[in-house]
Amino acid sequence: MCGIVGAVSTRNIVPILIEGLRRLEYRGYDSCGVAVHQDGELRRSRSTSRVAELQTATDADQLSSGTGIAHTRWATHGAPAVHNAHPHFSTGPGGQSDVGRIALVHNGIIENHDELRADLQARGYRFTSQTDTEVIAHLVQLHYDGDLLEAVQQTLPKLRGAYAIAVFCRDEPHRVVGARAGSPLVLGVGDQEHFLASDAMALAGVTDRIVYLEEGDVVDLQMGRAWISAQQPGGEWRPVDRPVKVVQAHSGAAELGPYRHYMQKEIFEQPKAIADTLDGVAGISPELFGDGAYRIFKEIDRVLILACGTSYYAGSTARYWLESIAGIPTTVEIASEYRYRDSVPDPRTLVVTITQSGETADTLAALKHARSLGMQHTLTICNVSTSAMVRECALAFITRAGVEIGVASTKAFTTQLVGLYLLTLALAQVRGKLDDEREAAELKALRHLPLALQAVLALEPQVMSWSEEFARKENALFLGRGLHYPIALEGALKLKEISYIHAEAYPAGELxxxxxxxxxxxxxxxTIAPNDTLLEKLKSNMQEVRARGGQLYAFADGDTRIDSEPGVHVIRMPEHYGALSPILHVVPLQLLAYHTACARGTDVDKPRNLAKSVTVE
Incomplete structure (x- = not known):
């Protein structure tokens, strides 16, 4: 989603800001901009095109400075347009928009921006955008009296909502101030230079010394030093210490190699991602999820899963595993809905969050809500070990999908499923439902997954032959039964995300x-047609479709006796994989969405209106 990069240095930091934005491009955005302190004034370039075009603009504008901030915006308040793009300037009541004293970028949403805007307009401040962000810039200007840090500290208590900000002032040429509440922000520590970013990846190659700012922190960057402060219960701001961590951030500019798009590359990386996720799993043990997991697992009677989007479908799949294998009642909630409804808390619940980035705003808020209700046993399945979610949860399982650049999740989803299956087995073990023989069989099946996935990926040419037909359609239905119903949901989501075909998924019995x-x-x-106990029921549902002239496209296990005929198109899966079948069956659905999108000529890796990491509510 929105991305922030900022810097204070003795060298020209414009190339660093641009490269930082480029490393965050995969998250999705619709405008971008850079502002610097140059020749005693604030200067900026903004664009509604890609970062490459922004770089061309900064070169043409001859931007060069040791102090600056940059931003990629995913539109919330106001359409994607240059006047709504960050950075925003403020120069005081009645000031001209092109002349600034305060420059500011912002991730998040300010919920009380309307009332703040009305108050500022009454004071004579002019607004040139529809954004909530411009309100913050004017508030900092309102409170500015020679000290930028104090102005920011006076502004923050007036804001209601989520934010990460970076701001600098024309009158203090070697200073940038940042703050965070509900949206991630990190400090990069260099030699006589300091950096801000919404993600450590933006600073890859610049510094590997990273400080993860905590909720409510304000950081004051200068060339030789950086101070972090936090507001105390009495309202006083005091310095706080945060640890410096050495982080090997991977660049988002990975090589595509023989692949047309990152999504295709990531689909084919799934065997390795799953093998890496299973690396070191010598046996099933609660301690796979952290110290103290055995005690927590013994104390729980049920599981509550909180997630959004694709991660929600992973949790919905896991519910079938947890109840059938571990015998533990499980509820799966959409995180963005859970915190706003009345629910019945149970302190003997294990609250499981699922998130690729570990920074998903809705899921973090849902976790905090669950804890506020007295449910303190928390665990996350996450792909980023340094994320806010990992820091917030008592237990964690870190998947090893690596960086996923395509907005439509693929390898992050399948590695989440692997982590959730390991959780199922660990809970089954603690509850006396996993003997040594069963454990050995389950581990053998898990370790065979990468090879089994290779065989599924070999079906790509057959899937491609279907995609030309799908590309001409505007609607599609996906059917599944049992634990393959969430996989049908995920298949429909992938198709609509990147091909823009309207797709819906249903339990086949609901037809x-x-x-x-x-x-x-x-x-x-x-139709997802594994050879399981619901196969005959599914065949009846398929006949209902054929009787109405519908065209069936079935991914069927080899021994299902579902054959191709007029109106029935069949791709045979290499083998039936029991409880782990959803991990195999989702892969051809990913390929179908991918090749259909290619046939329609859409922007596969950066689909319209979407962002990779959703850090606003």
Missing amino acids: KHGPLALVTEQMPVV
Whole structure:
């Protein structure tokens, strides 16, 4: 989502700011900009194009400075337009928009921006954008009296909502102040230079010494030093110490190699990602999830899973595993809904969050809400060991998917499923439902997954042959039963995310309760058909589709006796994989979405209106 980079240095930091934005491009954005302190004034370049075009603009504008901030924006308040792009300037009541005293960038949403805007307008401040961010810039200007840090500290208590900000002032040429509340921000420590970023990845190659700012922190960057302060209960601001960590941030500018898009590359990286995630798992043990996991697992009676989007579908799959294998009641909640409804808390619940980035705002807020209700046993399945979610949870399992650049998640999803399956087995073990023989069989099946996935990936040419037909459609249905219903949901999500085809998924048994009215010969119906206990029921549902002239596209295990015929198109999966079957069956759905999007000519890695890491509510 939105990205921040800032710096104070003796060297020209404009190339560093641009490169930092480029490393964050994969998260998604619709405008970008840079502002610097140059020749005694504030100067900026902004664009609604890609970072490459912004670099061209900064070169043309001859921006060069040791102090500056940069931003990629994902529009919330105000359309994607240059006048809404960050950085925003403020120069005081009645000031001209092109002349600034305060420059500011912001991630997050200020919920009380309307009332703040009205008050500032009454004081004579002019607004040139529709953003909530411009309100913050004017407030800092309002409170500025020669000390930028004090102005920011006076501004923050007036803000309600989530934010990470970076701000500098025309009158203090070697100083940048940052602050965070509900949105991530890190400090990069260099030699006689300091940096700010919303993600350590933005600083890869610049510094590996990273300080993860905590909730409510304000950081004052100068060339030789950086101070961090936090507001005390009495309102006083005091210095605080935060540890410096050495972080080997991977660049987002990975080589594509033989692949057309990052999404395709990441689909084919799944065997390795799963092998890496399983590396070091010599046996099933609660301690895979952290010290003290055994005690916590013994104290719980149920599981509550909180997640959004693709991660929610991973949790929905895990519910079938947790209840059937571990025998533990499980509820899966959409994180953005959970905190706003009345629920019945149980302190003997294990609260499990699932998030790729570990910074998903809705999931973090849902976790805090669950804790406020007295549920203190927390665990996260996450791909980033240094993320806010990992720091907030008592236990964690870190997947090893590596950096995922394509907005539509693939390898992050399948590694989440692996982590959730290991959690299922660990809980089953603690509850006396996993003997040594069963454990050995489960570990053998898990270790075979990378090889099994290679065989599924070999189906790509057959999937491509379907994609030309799908590319001509505007609607599609996906059907699954049992633990493959969430996989149907994930398949439909992938298709709509990157091809812009309207797709919906249903439990196959629900067809006759409404969706069957949509079925015609123009409606492709994708069916996930593993050879499990629900196969015969699924076949009956498929016949309901055929009787209405619907076109069936089935991913069927080899021994299902589902054959190709007019109106029925079948791709045979290499083998049936029991409880782990969802991990295999989701891969051809990813390939179908990918190749359909390619056939339609959409921007596969950066689909419209979407962002990789959703750090606003």
